[in-house]
Amino acid sequence: MMAGTDRNETGLETFFESARATAPGPSGDLMARVLADAEAVQAARVKAPARRGPRVRFAQLREAIGGWPAMAGLVSAGLAGLWLGVSPPAALNDLPLAGFGAGESALVGMLPGVELDLLALEEG
Amino acid sequence: MKMPFDAMDDVPDEALLTLFANGDGTAARALTLRMTPRVMAHAYRLLGDRDEAEDVAQEAMMRLWRIAPEWRQGEAKVTTWLYRVVANLCTDRLRRRRGVDLDAVPEPEDDAPGAEQGLLQQARADALQMALGLLPERQRQAVVLRHIEGLSNPEIAEIMEIGVEAVESLTARGKRALSDALASRRAELGFDDGWD
Numbered sequence: 189m190m191a192g193t194d195r196n197e198t199g200l201e202t203f204f205e206s207a208r209a210t211a212p213g214p215s216g217d218l219m220a221r222v223l224a225d226a227e228a229v230q231a232a233r234v235k236a237p238a239r240r241g242p243r244v245r246f247a248q249l250r251e252a253i254g255g256w257p258a259m260a261g262l263v264s265a266g267l268a269g270l271w272l273g274v275s276p277p278a279a280l281n282d283l284p285l286a287g288f289g290a291g292e293s294a295l296v297g298m299l300p301g302v303e304l305d306l307l308a309l310e311e312g
Numbered sequence: 313m314k315m316p317f318d319a320m321d322d323v324p325d326e327a328l329l330t331l332f333a334n335g336d337g338t339a340a341r342a343l344t345l346r347m348t349p350r351v352m353a354h355a356y357r358l359l360g361d362r363d364e365a366e367d368v369a370q371e372a373m374m375r376l377w378r379i380a381p382e383w384r385q386g387e388a389k390v391t392t393w394l395y396r397v398v399a400n401l402c403t404d405r406l407r408r409r410r411g412v413d414l415d416a417v418p419e420p421e422d423d424a425p426g427a428e429q430g431l432l433q434q435a436r437a438d439a440l441q442m443a444l445g446l447l448p449e450r451q452r453q454a455v456v457l458r459h460i461e462g463l464s465n466p467e468i469a470e471i472m473e474i475g476v477e478a479v480e481s482l483t484a485r486g487k488r489a490l491s492d493a494l495a496s497r498r499a500e501l502g503f504d505d506g507w508d
Contacts (some may be wrong), residue, residue, distance in 0.1 A: 200487055204459045205496065206436035214352040220368045222348050222373045226332070226340040231375040233336060250451060285430070 325390035326383070333380040340377075350461075351394055357456045358402040360445045368401045385457060388470075395461075395471045399453050406449060432502050439501055443493035451486035458483045 214222075320342035325454055326347075333340035351372050355365035376390070377384065383390075393494070444452050457468045458479070465483075469476045494501075 194480040199491060199494070199498070200459070202491075202503075203436050203440040206433045207440050209462050210361060210434050211349075211353045212356045212365070214348045214369060215366065216454045218352065218369060219344060219348055221370050225343060225374050226344060226377050227337065229374075229380075230335050230337070230340060233333075233381070255402070307364065 326385055329380050329383050329390055330385070332377070333383065343376070344373070347376070347390070347394060350391070351398055353405070354395060354398050354456065354461065355402055357441065357444060357460060358399065358449075358453060359405060362442055364405060368398060368405065369459055371401055372397045392467065395457065395463075396473075399471070403449060409430070436501050439494060439497055443490050447486050447489055451482050451489065451508050453481055454482035455486035455490065459487075 320338060322333075323339075323342070325343070325346070328339045328343050334342055349368060352365055352369040355368040355372070356362060359365050359368065372394055376394060444456065447455065453472065454468060457471065459462045460466065463471075465476045465479045468479045472479065
């Protein structure tokens with residue numbers, strides 16, 4: 189039994205050697221097709237990055253400040269600041285600004301052109 | 313950076329793939345020459361049909377080109393990945409064939425008796441190919457990878473995504489079946505030493 193198994197191993201190995209020695213090689217046409225595919229994929233990739241540049245930069249900025257939650261907080265804070273500027277609540281007028289100079293001049297300092305125009309209209 | 317073509321011989325497959333992804337044309341040629349013959353031979357041994365094997369080889373190489381930018385160094389060998397892709401593509405084709413054309417198993421050439429050594433060798437390879445075609449797919453894949461491609465059992469286990477013991481079992485059963493299939497042809501294939 190053992191001798192038979194050894195002979196089987198030896199016999200099969202002869203077949204395997206024959207298979208290795210006669211490996212079917214790729215045709216020249218296949219090699220040309222594979223290389224053409226490679227070059228086409230490379231060429232397509234060279235063109236692609238230009239469109240993606242700005243998106244990548246925005247993504248990097250977003251990640252740098254902490255992702256979408258941080259972006260939402262930033263936008264909310266910006267809008268709140270804008271609203272306070274456009275329509276300041278009455279309570280802001282009661283703030284003790286005397287320490288920074290005259291109350292009126294402090295506001296004039298923020299929007300000098302507008303304040304002067306309003307004064308001119310009142311006096312005029 | 314462009315490298316001279318012959319300087320690519322010592323560059324590992326994975327590094328060549330990175331160069332390819334960076335647009336290096338020399339790396340594309342080096343990978344084509346290095347990988348296509350292996351891919352082609354493996355596909356032929358699993359399918360037994362040269363034209364189909366060439367189609368599979370081209371498709372497997374195309375998948376390699378496309379995955380190149382996402383290739384993560386150190387995770388897998390290029391050859392392991394390619395053998396797996398080839399096996400999957402061959403399995404798809406064999407499933408489409410199954411039950412439809414049993415004639416797809418190539419017939420051996422009958423000019424072996426008394427032929428020259430080269431023809432005898434070709435006849436043995438053809439006979440083996442026919443016998444391989446009779447094996448279940450997983451046995452065939454394991455036997456081809458182990459005994460023709462010369463891979464180790466752990467490498468085959470990784471390619472086939474099974475354990476090493478399962479690989480050993482598949483190759484053992486596959487070889488027994490091959491011996492049985494080839495036994496009746498030993499005389500015409502030049503075996504006169506009582507191999508059985």
